Amino acid sequence: MNRVGTFAAAASGLVLLTACQPAATSSAQAQADTDPHVVAATDIAAGRYIVLVGGCNDCHTPAYAQTGGAQPPESEWLKGSIEGFTGPWGTSYAKNLRLTVAGMTEDQWVETLATGTGLPPMPWPSVKAMSDADKRAVYRYIKSLPGDAGEVAPAALPPGVAPSGPSVKMG
Numbered sequence: 001m002n003r004v005g006t007f008a009a010a011a012s013g014l015v016l017l018t019a020c021q022p023a024a025t026s027s028a029q030a031q032a033d034t035d036p037h038v039v040a041a042t043d044i045a046a047g048r049y050i051v052l053v054g055g056c057n058d059c060h061t062p063a064y065a066q067t068g069g070a071q072p073p074e075s076e077w078l079k080g081s082i083e084g085f086t087g088p089w090g091t092s093y094a095k096n097l098r099l100t101v102a103g104m105t106e107d108q109w110v111e112t113l114a115t116g117t118g119l120p121p122m123p124w125p126s127v128k129a130m131s132d133a134d135k136r137a138v139y140r141y142i143k144s145l146p147g148d149a150g151e152v153a154p155a156a157l158p159p160g161v162a163p164s165g166p167s168v169k170m171g
């Protein structure tokens with residue numbers, strides 16, 4: 001088939017496909033395609049890149065920031081931290097994101113990042129600003145991580161309660 005023929009066949013396939021989609025889905029899809037998002041060989045590779053440049057390991061992987069990212073192997077990434085962050089909000093702990101993704105669907109993850117109202121210093125405004133495609137890529141990447149899922153991070157403490165373990169004082 002020549003180029004024009006190929007294009008015509010592809011275009012008619014597109015028309016058919018579009019005709020089968022409900023209007024709401026195609027406009028949501030169109031928006032997802034035009035929102036800025038990371039392009040990589042796979043969604044998982046895109047998610048890995050976003051986690052790396054987004055600094056998620058700095059808090060969610062023990063010893064990552066302190067060692068310049070050199071020490072912890074990927075099998076240890078994003079397992080959460082027992083080192084707290086103490087400020088006017090009390091003490092928060094970077095959660096084990098492997099357990100978080102294990103306990104929610106991809107859509108729930110997108111919703112969590114879009115509406116995130118948790119404690120500092122989690123950079124909620126930054127993850128809110130991520131496009132849906134990037135949020136989904138991060139979910140898929142975390143799901144793909146090698147190694148066991150690790151332990152649940154300690155529960156947050158209210159203001160005035162002294163943490164029993166290590167904690168960084170903020171603000």
Ligand code: HEC
Nearest residue numbers: 054055056059092093094095100118119120121122123156
């Ligand atoms: C400066 C430290 C810090 C950085 C950087 C950080 N986080 Fe967090 N994150 C936290 C803390 C602390 C919490 C717990 C907040 C709370 O208890 O409400 C948290 C909680 C979360 C939660 C909620 C998990 C749950 O089970 O409720 C998600 C999801 C999350 N982080 C994703 C990310 C992603 C994705 C990145 C990278 C783009 C990131 N975080 C970077 C500190 C951080």
